[in-house]
């Protein structure tokens with residue numbers, strides 16, 4: 001079961017009131033949206049978008065919750081096609097839901113032995129397996145350094161290239177074992193290894209799903225379609241995403257089109273982290289359209 005991250009703070013910054021409309025760009029398991037729906041009743045609506053059709057099937061639409069299978073990089077078009085206007089707030093809760101990590105079987109986690117797919121919407125052309133087995137060594141190094149900020153990227157890629165000469169790398173555990181063999185022994189303590197693995201898996205996921213570019217496109221369009229006085233709330237889960245959100249807000253503030261509500265990112269407190277481990281890396285930023 002997915003526990004919505006920073007729920008109280010999302011509600012505080014979005015500030016839903018009766019009859020207002022909202023867009024949840026990453027509806028996932030509708031943890032945040034369920035609460036918004038209580039607060040914007042009786043006639044407020046939510047347009048809930050998710051790129052993962054399998055995940056979306058687990059939700060039920062109703063007259064106040066419109067569900068759309070799509071990518072928030074096409075936010076403006078999706079809102080227009082659904083004649084969704086008078087928008088008071090837009091939420092992006094980035095990354096993956098617990099169901100996707102634990103149950104989807106797509107290889108998002110190094111804690112389970114699964115095929116290296118990592119595709120969220122079933123339409124992208126390239127899987128993590130294809131990247132690992134087919135991309136040139138230098139491109140792999142670039143991915144791990146740029147999107148994983150992994151300092152042992154070059155060593156790990158050497159391990160990948162040596163292994164793929166012998167046999168194809170098809171599963172998360174194969175990749176995990178290569179990483180374990182490639183990093184210095186001093187880093188093989190449990191916590192340190194997990195962090196390296198998380199960075200390697202993060203880098204692949206970002207590339208497979210074009211995550212960073214989508215985020216910029218989504219926020220640009222959110223600002224375009226939201227009403228003046230409307231709020232944009234973004235929860236990110238790693239520094240690359242947070243930097244994009246921070247710089248986007250700064251740039252738009254300098255252009256005089258929005259006011260930033262969170263000078264510093266809002267993070268989860270110890271109590272939330274103790275019952276929802278995913279929240280440990282969450283950073284929330286919010287802004288209001290002028």
Ligand SMILES: C[S@@+](CC[C@H](N)C(=O)[O-])C[C@H]1O[C@@H](n2cnc3c(N)ncnc32)[C@H](O)[C@@H]1O
Nearest residue numbers: 004026028029030031032050051071072093096
């Ligand atoms: C962290 S979960 C959202 C959880 C949700 N807020 C909740 O409380 O249940 C992120 C969701 O965003 C979806 N997603 C990721 N990138 C997307 C994109 N570019 N467009 C639309 N949905 C996306 C994922 O499929 C996933 O279901």
